[in-house]
Amino acid sequence: MTTPSPSIDEASLAVATHALSKLYGRSTALEAVDLRVPEGAVYMLAGENGAGKSTLLRLLLNLEQPTSGRAEVTGLATDRHGARVRARVGYVPEGFGMGPRWMTVERWLAERTVYYPAWDAGYADALCRRLDIDVSRRIGQLSKGQTRRAQIVAALAHRPPLLLLDEPSDGLDPAARDTVLELVSDHLSQTGCTILVSTHLIYELDALVDQVGVLSHGRLTTQAPRDALRDTVKAYRIRAPEGWETAPDISNVLHRSRFGREHSWVIRGDETEVAARIAASGGEVRDIASLTLHDAVVHLMRQGAAS
Numbered sequence: 001m002t003t004p005s006p007s008i009d010e011a012s013l014a015v016a017t018h019a020l021s022k023l024y025g026r027s028t029a030l031e032a033v034d035l036r037v038p039e040g041a042v043y044m045l046a047g048e049n050g051a052g053k054s055t056l057l058r059l060l061l062n063l064e065q066p067t068s069g070r071a072e073v074t075g076l077a078t079d080r081h082g083a084r085v086r087a088r089v090g091y092v093p094e095g096f097g098m099g100p101r102w103m104t105v106e107r108w109l110a111e112r113t114v115y116y117p118a119w120d121a122g123y124a125d126a127l128c129r130r131l132d133i134d135v136s137r138r139i140g141q142l143s144k145g146q147t148r149r150a151q152i153v154a155a156l157a158h159r160p161p162l163l164l165l166d167e168p169s170d171g172l173d174p175a176a177r178d179t180v181l182e183l184v185s186d187h188l189s190q191t192g193c194t195i196l197v198s199t200h201l202i203y204e205l206d207a208l209v210d211q212v213g214v215l216s217h218g219r220l221t222t223q224a225p226r227d228a229l230r231d232t233v234k235a236y237r238i239r240a241p242e243g244w245e246t247a248p249d250i251s252n253v254l255h256r257s258r259f260g261r262e263h264s265w266v267i268r269g270d271e272t273e274v275a276a277r278i279a280a281s282g283g284e285v286r287d288i289a290s291l292t293l294h295d296a297v298v299h300l301m302r303q304g305a306a307s
């Protein structure tokens with residue numbers, strides 16, 4: 001079951017999906033996903049390998065069709081307006097296939113202008129310089145990271161209202177990762193665009209993210225503003241009598257560990273309510289701490305995988 005988000009104005013969503021499902025044969029890749037990405041948000045999509053993140057992004061671009069359900073991207077129904085949706089989106093795909101091996105990067109970038117009328121050649125040049133791209137090289141000669149750099153230029157250079165980034169730093173060296181984060185951050189402050197980004201490197205996006213979604217086995221098990229997660233997913237240090245761990249009536253325990261009579265539990269819920277329940281069951285709350293975004297999301301991923 002998806003954790004409900006606080007009320008969101010449906011009219012101001014950059015992306016909305018409605019019970020979006022995708023089967024490959026008899027195997028479920030996505031199951032009744034109700035994604036809500038507010039306009040102007042940086043929405044991080046996390047989830048284990050095979051959770052359905054890339055499939056979801058491909059469906060949003062109508063590169064593949066859902067088995068059931070529907071999606072709207074920048075207000076357009078993806079099934080009827082696939083080409084218009086793609087023109088409004090900057091997409092970094094999961095894979096590294098770009099184009100024919102003989103084509104130079106320069107020519108490949110020039111061809112993007114056909115698809116994107118708003119292509120800004122000056123901005124594309126500046127991005128190529130920042131990312132140290134030799135545009136005279138042929139696609140077949142590029143390393144994985146060099147390919148990724150060119151894909152990032154293509155995604156940003158038409159200043160689309162929405163970026164769909166599928167593990168954008170995959171293949172990049174650490175310095176290039178930092179440069180890409182700076183570029184995306186600058187791009188965001190200049191354009192105010194919306195970003196939906198799938199990643200396994202949660203800490204990398206820490207400074208940017210304001211919405212979080214967790215996919216697990218094709219289901220969106222968590223969807224919440226980042227601040228709401230910070231306020232509700234907490235680590236409780238508890239001193240308790242022997243055998244206490246079976247006593248409390250507490251739901252949404254994401255993690256338990258124990259050292260002697262001291263317990264450390266990660267619990268999702270209202271802090272005051274959780275603390276009261278612990279106290280009522282005979283436990284003494286010694287400390288309550290917030291988690292990093294990385295730790296909170298990893299606990300939520302594990303809970304999603306286990307449910």
Ligand SMILES: Nc1ncnc2c1ncn2[C@@H]1O[C@H](COP(=O)(O)OP(=O)(O)OP(=O)(O)O)[C@@H](O)[C@H]1O
Binds near residue numbers: 024028029053056094
């Ligand atoms: N073309 C396809 N044919 C059959 N199954 C597919 C296809 N594409 C994806 N799948 C399956 O759908 C599920 C979701 O895959 P997807 O690539 O969307 O996951 P992901 O969350 O992006 O994973 P990762 O983090 O490993 O990139 C997986 O079980 C995968 O095997």
